[in-house]
Amino acid sequence: MxxxxxxxxxxxxxTGDTYPIAAPxxxxxxxxxxxxxxxxxxxxxxxxxxxxxxxxxxxxxxxAFPHPVSLGEGCTPLVESEWGGVxxxxxxxxxxxxxxxxxxxxxxxxxxxxxxxxxxxxxxxxGNGGAxxxxxxxxxxxxxxxxxxxxxxxxxxxxxxxxxxxxQLVPGDRQATAAEALRRSAHxxxxxxxxxxxxxxxxxxxxxxxxxxxxxxAPDQVVxxxxxxxxxxxxxxxxxxxxxxxxxxxxPKLLVAQPANCAPIHTAFQAGxxxxxxxxxxxxxxxxxxxxxxxxxxxxxxxxxxxxxDTVAIPEDGIKAAVRALAAKGLYAEPTSATxxxxxxxxxxxxxxxxGDRTVVILTGSGLKATTAMGGLIDGGEAx
Numbered sequence: 001m002x003x004x005x006x007x008x009x010x011x012x013x014x015t016g017d018t019y020p021i022a023a024p025x026x027x028x029x030x031x032x033x034x035x036x037x038x039x040x041x042x043x044x045x046x047x048x049x050x051x052x053x054x055x056x057x058x059x060x061x062x063x064a065f066p067h068p069v070s071l072g073e074g075c076t077p078l079v080e081s082e083w084g085g086v087x088x089x090x091x092x093x094x095x096x097x098x099x100x101x102x103x104x105x106x107x108x109x110x111x112x113x114x115x116x117x118x119x120x121x122x123x124x125x126x127g128n129g130g131a132x133x134x135x136x137x138x139x140x141x142x143x144x145x146x147x148x149x150x151x152x153x154x155x156x157x158x159x160x161x162x163x164x165x166x167x168q169l170v171p172g173d174r175q176a177t178a179a180e181a182l183r184r185s186a187h188x189x190x191x192x193x194x195x196x197x198x199x200x201x202x203x204x205x206x207x208x209x210x211x212x213x214x215x216x217x218a219p220d221q222v223v224x225x226x227x228x229x230x231x232x233x234x235x236x237x238x239x240x241x242x243x244x245x246x247x248x249x250x251x252p253k254l255l256v257a258q259p260a261n262c263a264p265i266h267t268a269f270q271a272g273x274x275x276x277x278x279x280x281x282x283x284x285x286x287x288x289x290x291x292x293x294x295x296x297x298x299x300x301x302x303x304x305x306x307x308x309x310d311t312v313a314i315p316e317d318g319i320k321a322a323v324r325a326l327a328a329k330g331l332y333a334e335p336t337s338a339t340x341x342x343x344x345x346x347x348x349x350x351x352x353x354x355x356g357d358r359t360v361v362i363l364t365g366s367g368l369k370a371t372t373a374m375g376g377l378i379d380g381g382e383a384x
């Protein structure tokens with residue numbers, strides 16, 4: 001990795017260009033995504049144990065936030081269980097305020113925008129990200145417009161509207177929605193959970209929290225589903241910082257699942273490529289991952305490879321079976337989230353999860369977020 005800089009700055013990893021953090025910005029001048037230049041990480045002594053939220057790790061962030069926009073996100077349960085005889089711990093991110101892991105990134109991103117005096121934002125989402133941005137904008141007193149694909153789960157659309165956001169349905173797929181948001185970003189601040197570098201600063205607290213959950217140690221591997229790959233990049237950032245701070249001996253392997261119907265990360269990884277590889281797409285019940293061209297694909301691929309990780313593509317029947325199997329354990333996960341659980345058996349068969357390993361599986365969102373799809377699955381019918 002690039003050595004940490006004395007003063008935190010935005011970094012374009014593809015060109016090496018840097019930009020000051022103080023000025024509002026969500027991408028590089030050349031249109032490429034930004035991250036925050038590597039930070040030194042924190043130790044257990046830096047954890048603010050008086051705070052029961054992700055803000056207990058504020059010392060790991062690149063800026064101070066005297067008045068963060070928080071709804072109590074973070075500190076989600078880590079539940080010991082098993083999957084097909086494989087011992088695992090499920091990280092239940094649906095205990096977040098809006099029901100998905102997106103609240104980690106959104107809390108930090110909206111805190112920055114509020115601190116910068118932003119009053120209006122636009123966001124594009126397949127549902128969870130939009131609901132999260134709508135909630136935190138409500139808490140911050142910021143007006144939000146959320147663009148969603150026309151076939152987004154009604155429960156997610158309703159949730160965003162309930163927070164007072166203006167929700168607009170965009171004809172076409174997820175890519176069409178992203179293109180429309182980019183067009184409008186010329187006139188409104190773009191609070192994108194896929195583009196904004198401070199969203200990843202919030203997501204990286206997932207790694208710090210798992211570290212604390214496990215008695216300030218790292219797991220052997222983290223299994224997660226990926227659409228744009230923010231959980232992958234957040235874990236890569238957080239565990240890399242903990243390694244730099246001397247708090248762990250090695251980062252965990254990042255084991256990444258995607259639905260077979262929309263698996264650009266898996267396709268590129270298995271091809272040994274560094275960027276997009278053309279592939280076929282079809283609708284998927286895991287709507288939160290239906291992103292055909294992830295903005296940060298090269299960075300996600302590097303993060304998986306750097307960790308010694310792997311990818312798998314899960315067919316629709318496997319995702320549906322995982323939803324039911326999780327529910328039978330008392331875990332009501334939406335199909336997108338259940339995709340990660342479905343991957344455990346494959347990764348174990350490949351020898352990437354071994355007897356005696358500590359494996360954390362991130363369940364990103366609640367089944368309450370996708371009531372139409374869940375009704376079809378649990379009642380034995382076909383979900384749309």
